[in-house]
Amino acid sequence: MIGFRIVKREPLPGWAKVVIPIAAIIVTLILSAIPILIAGGHLWKSYYYLFYGALGTRFNLLETFVKASPLLLTGLAVAFAFRAKFWNIGAEGQLLAGALTATALGVSLGGVPQPLVLPIVIIAGFVAGGIWASIPALLKTKLKVDDVVSTLLLNYVMIHIMGALLFGPLQQPGSSWPRSSAIIKAASYPILLVRSRFHMGILLSFLAVFVIWFINKKTTFGYQSKAVGVNVRAAHFGGINTTAVILWTALISGGLAGLAGVGELCAIQYRLIMDISPGYGYSGIVIAMLGNLHPVGVLFSSLFFSVIIVGAQTMSRMTGVPTYIAEVIQGMALMVMLIFLLFTEYRIRVVRK
Amino acid sequence: MANPKQPVVRMSSITKHFLDVTANKNITFNLYPGEICALLGENGAGKTTLMNILFGYYTCDEGEIFIKEEKVNLSAPKDAISRGVGMIHQHFALVPSQTVLENIIIGADSGKGIFLDLKSARQELLQLQERFGLQIDPDARVWTLSVGEQQKVEILKALYREVDILIMDEPTAVLAPAEISDLFSTLRSLVKEGQSVVFISHKLNEVMDISDRIVVLRAGQVVAEKKTADTNTRELASFMVGRDLLEIIEKKTLNAGQPVLEIEKLDALNDKKLLALKSLNLVVRQNEILGLAGISGNGQKELSEVLFGIREPIGGLIKIDGGRLKFGNPAAIIKSKIGRIPEDRIDTGLLMDLTVEENLILENHSSSEFHRYGLMKSRKIHQFSEDLISAYDIMTAGRDAVTKSLSGGNLQKVMLARELAGRPKAIVASQPTRGLDVGAMEYIHQRILQERERGAGILLISEDLDEIFALSDRIAVLFEGAIMGEAHGEEASREQIGLWMSGVKK
Structure with a gap:
């Protein structure tokens, strides 16, 4: 009889880190053919419009960047936290915390000198996301509360806080909808390219890639954070203040997600609405995994995701395949990547009994 | 039968x-x-x-x-x-x-x-x-x-x-x-x-x-x-x-100096919250190896963890070179110059998924020598780790090799190199040669003896009686969380130590 057994494999060489995500994307696209065919779409046409819709025209290309910006920030947020084994599933709530804070300030900072308004909004949004993430970090380090559960559940807490405020103090006067007033002009991100929505937040998110790479690679904090992620017991033994490291990691992680919320508010919606985020925080988890938790990897995987999301609109219009296919592809990408990652550490051995 | x-x-x-x-x-x-x-x-x-x-x-x-x-x-x-x-x-x-x-x-x-x-x-x-x-x-x-x-x-x-x-x-x-x-x-x-x-x-x-x-x-x-x-x-x-160790150890005659590690009335609990150390007293002096023998489970783990800073005792005090040690804080213990060789080097001592260099700098990466305003001085760090790799003859593909690729003996060399680099006053080594082959074992023993000559006081916790007898200036036996007996290395007999280990007081 032949049986299979999963055994640990030798560490893979460095190039595997680049090849594996690319292979995962290719496999994902191949597998995605199945639901596209089931939906009655013409395969080549569907893929053609998927990519054409995302990259084919100037406007679409810039829209892809617009969409990538929040995905990139939440992806970085999750990747930075996961690297330290702080399992932050709460980027969604942290994003909302950022958007909420930006709204509160954006509608009320009329009296502040104009050039100061946007920096205040950005910093406050970052801090708000960070503080929201530091709650589960404190619970984890002080009371050993499982961070997967607490970060996830705090998302719902934040959604309801937002709902309460949007039906309460933040609700637009005279409106019966749960939405805020529009923010003042000085609080919105400048649009950098005409006839597009290409805004300053996109540059901020690219800057964040560099900053996170720099922290990871060049600073003692990045070193400590990695050590805590690899083995918290040995890091503690080696004199690292693991509680502080986890807390700061959470602050930065949540801050990045908060920035994503600021961007959506100050460059896209200009007012807070309940569905300001279509789940960017959750997509960030997938993007971080697909990017192998590396900031440059996250950059590329967020671009891939936004191509799929933006392109799916055109594909749907032209071929009748529903836009939900984008979510199917995203989910598939996560599954394929997780399976691929499993096989970077393990291999299947055939055993004869 | x-x-x-x-x-x-x-x-x-x-x-x-x-x-x-x-x-x-x-x-x-x-x-x-x-x-x-x-x-x-x-x-x-x-x-x-x-x-x-x-x-x-x-x-x-x-x-x-x-x-x-x-x-x-x-x-x-x-x-x-x-x-x-x-x-x-x-x-x-x-x-x-x-x-x-x-x-x-x-x-x-x-x-x-x-x-x-x-x-x-x-x-x-x-x-x-x-x-x-x-x-x-x-x-x-x-x-x-x-x-x-x-x-x-x-x-x-x-x-x-x-x-x-x-x-x-x-x-x-x-x-x-x-x-x-x-x-x-x-x-x-x-x-x-x-x-x-x-x-x-x-x-x-x-x-x-x-x-x-x-x-x-x-x-x-x-x-x-x-x-x-x-x-x-x-x-x-x-x-x-056992008694089949053939290694020949030459030990210089040295006179023990001032006490460097003093443990007074130490009480500590084990993981099950039972008393594992009962009013334990020990003194280790300069230029001296104190061998702590005993059958495992008699408090060795708890004692070493207290000295490593990863277990907080419930009573007693520890002095290093006369200064009182802050409990339960590895960073403070590193600062007071204790070299620590944990029993479990793979899970506690080393970060197996990081590089050799990242392990070597673990304890002093935040010293001013290796960073400025939080930015790591990579050139100094590379120099430091390469010096240690050659001084300790660590067999590795390089400072950037992932630590888990090293053999057991070389892992322990990384551990020693890191812990001894700061010229500690006291060294606590728990089962430092367990699981190592004879060659690596001899190397570790020689290093410990060198540290003794340099002036460190060494607490050697071991279940290997041969090791204890070969290296120790004094031998103490730990039984049920307290010192059952103590003897000078030369005067101690295996029979006597064995009896103490099994809890029989002569």
Whole structure:
């Protein structure tokens, strides 16, 4: 009889880190053919419009960047936290915390000198996301509360806080909808390219890639954070203040997600609405995994995701395949990547009994 | 006892490697029907590994296993169970919220199709209880039972699966004294009913009490096999710790200086919140190695963890070079210049997934020498790690090699290089050569002696008596959390130390 057994494999060489995500994307696209065919779409046409819709025209290309910006920030947020084994599933709530804070300030900072308004909004949004993430970090380090559960559940807490405020103090006067007033002009991100929505937040998110790479690679904090992620017991033994490291990691992680919320508010919606985020925080988890938790990897995987999301609109219009296919592809990408990652550490051995 | 019967289990030439550690080396082990065979040895001697192989939990790299005359190939515990081999681990596999009966039938075939047949299962259980004298209420919830009773449930669970070869892994470790004698009478009634039992232990007295035959393992090999009636604790102790080290150690005569490490009335709890260190006193001086001997589980782990800063004691004080040590804070301990060699270098000492360099700088990456405003000075760090790699002759592909690619001996060199780089005043080394080959062992010993000459005071915690005798200026014996006795290295006799280790005060 032949049986299979999963055994640990030798560490893979460095190039595997680049090849594996690319292979995962290719496999994902191949597998995605199945639901596209089931939906009655013409395969080549569907893929053609998927990519054409995302990259084919100037406007679409810039829209892809617009969409990538929040995905990139939440992806970085999750990747930075996961690297330290702080399992932050709460980027969604942290994003909302950022958007909420930006709204509160954006509608009320009329009296502040104009050039100061946007920096205040950005910093406050970052801090708000960070503080929201530091709650589960404190619970984890002080009371050993499982961070997967607490970060996830705090998302719902934040959604309801937002709902309460949007039906309460933040609700637009005279409106019966749960939405805020529009923010003042000085609080919105400048649009950098005409006839597009290409805004300053996109540059901020690219800057964040560099900053996170720099922290990871060049600073003692990045070193400590990695050590805590690899083995918290040995890091503690080696004199690292693991509680502080986890807390700061959470602050930065949540801050990045908060920035994503600021961007959506100050460059896209200009007012807070309940569905300001279509789940960017959750997509960030997938993007971080697909990017192998590396900031440059996250950059590329967020671009891939936004191509799929933006392109799916055109594909749907032209071929009748529903836009939900984008979510199917995203989910598939996560599954394929997780399976691929499993096989970077393990291999299947055939055993004869 | 010359047993005329055929063995029910025959394991021949069993070898098992874990990475570069040989856990079992060419072991031959027989179990005869109706006997209690003790498998005696120190922690890490390979007892549990050998039995996990018999239970199908590990597969051996070499060797053959015969169960009841039939050659078997066990790839999972279910294969072993189907041949009548059951194993009860130290940690029970019971569902606390379910009843005894429910726990016993979990995973066993008891029912018709998808339906449970609780009635006949209960009948069967009651018969088993009757036959083996294991009285326990089948409807009691497991969480309401004492540890000893839970162990009985585990035994019943094995019997219900028609096991007739029962392996018990350190079954007394979790029990109170009264429960131990209860367990022993259970085991006696089991063998009376034809069961065969393997009893894994490192406790000499218990083994003498319960077993018919004793197999002693040391460093993965069988070193002795004795009928219990023909041996005694002293002889067993000498088998356990062995005496075949051939290494010749030349030690300079040095006079011990000022005390560098003083431990006064130290009390500490173990993980189960029981008192593991009881008002412990120790002094280590400059230019001196104090060897701390003892059978494992007598407080070595807790003492070393307190000194490492990863366990907070509940009372007492520790002075380093006269200054009082802050407890439970590794960073403060590093600052007060203690070199720490943990027993568990793979999980506690080193970050196996980081590079060699990242491990070498762990303790001083935040010193001003290696960073400015939080930015790491990579050139200085590279220089530092390359110097250490060559000074300690660490065999590695380079400072950027991932640490888990190193062999056991080189891992320990990384550990030493990091801990000794700061020229510590006191060094606490816990089992520094466990699992290492002879060459690496000699290297580590030489390094420890060099540190002694440099002026450090060294506390060497070891279960290896040869190591203790070869290196120590003074020898102290730890027994049940306190110092049982202390002797000068030259004057100490193995007999005396052995008696202290087993708790006998002359």
